[in-house]
Amino acid sequence: DAKTTQPPSMDCAEGRAANLPCNHSTISGNEYVYWYRQIHSQGPQYIIHGLKNNETNEMASLIITEDRKSSTLILPHATLRDTAVYYCIVIGNTPLVFGKGTRLSVIA
Amino acid sequence: DAGVIQSPRHEVTEMGQEVTLRCKPISGHNSLFWYRQTMMRGLELLIYFNNNVPIDDSGMPEDRFSAKMPNASFSTLKIQPSEPRDSAVYFCASDAASGANVLTFGAGSRLTVL
Numbered sequence: 001d002a003k004t005t006q007p008p009s010m011d012c013a014e015g016r017a018a019n020l021p022c023n024h025s026t027i028s029g030n031e032y033v034y035w036y037r038q039i040h041s042q043g044p045q046y047i048i049h050g051l052k053n054n055e056t057n058e059m060a061s062l063i064i065t066e067d068r069k070s071s072t073l074i075l076p077h078a079t080l081r082d083t084a085v086y087y088c089i090v091i092g093n094t095p096l097v098f099g100k101g102t103r104l105s106v107i108a
Numbered sequence: 109d110a111g112v113i114q115s116p117r118h119e120v121t122e123m124g125q126e127v128t129l130r131c132k133p134i135s136g137h138n139s140l141f142w143y144r145q146t147m148m149r150g151l152e153l154l155i156y157f158n159n160n161v162p163i164d165d166s167g168m169p170e171d172r173f174s175a176k177m178p179n180a181s182f183s184t185l186k187i188q189p190s191e192p193r194d195s196a197v198y199f200c201a202s203d204a205a206s207g208a209n210v211l212t213f214g215a216g217s218r219l220t221v222l
Contacts, residue, residue, distance in 0.1 A: 034209055043112075043199050043213030044151070093207040095141060095164070098151035 003027070003090045009103040012082075018075040020102050022088030025069040031092045033064060035073045037084040044087065044098070047073065078106045112214035114200050120220045126188040129217045132181055133202030141211065142175055142185050143199040151199075157183065158206045190221045 005023040012018040034049040048055055048062045055062045061074040075082055087101040113132040133140050142154040155165040160177045177183040187194055197218050201211040
């Protein structure tokens with residue numbers, strides 16, 4: 001029961017912005033959009049989350065469309081260390097369910 | 109803060125043996141989660157606790173799996189008897205507030221059952 005759709009893989013040049021899209025057309029009013037990433041051989045790492053407003057922290061920005069049916073995670077200046085699988089998760093007050101995510105490769 | 113601490117980091121055992129994985133959550137976090145990751149099935153939620161009480165264990169694959177949280181600073185995931193298909197990386201995570209979903213994951217325990 002996939003609530004999100006993400007491209008399986010993306011490439012990004014080092015130093016450029018990485019824009020990772022996520023479609024969640026069936027999102028409910030009380031569900032948040034969460035982004036996590038998993039660097040090879042490590043546990044998943046929380047990045048950011050939002051309900052309907054755009055959010056920014058030290059790691060990334062999250063842009064949510066006005067109809068909330070899609071969002072974009074932006075890494076403003078990607079580095080090689082940002083190479084990872086990025087998970088977009090739509091969830092309410094229940095535990096996280098991880099899909100397949102997007103494998104982002106940052107290329108020198 | 110040392111983060112979520114899991115042990116052992118690697119375990120190799122033979123089919124039929126008992127396996128115990130351990131987790132120490134971040135102090136003050138009151139929710140704890142056990143996930144399993146395989147290439148075939150990805151990350152799966154096995155069980156989670158709030159304030160040391162198991163809330164949902166519907167992800168536990170079989171009766172061979174059991175999890176306990178005797179106090180706020182310790183949890184175990186036990187597999188008895190182990191089978192080759194249990195080979196996976198098992199992650200423990202903790203969350204400061206129930207339902208917040210801002211999880212901190214441990215480094216994982218890689219289990220290989222021969």
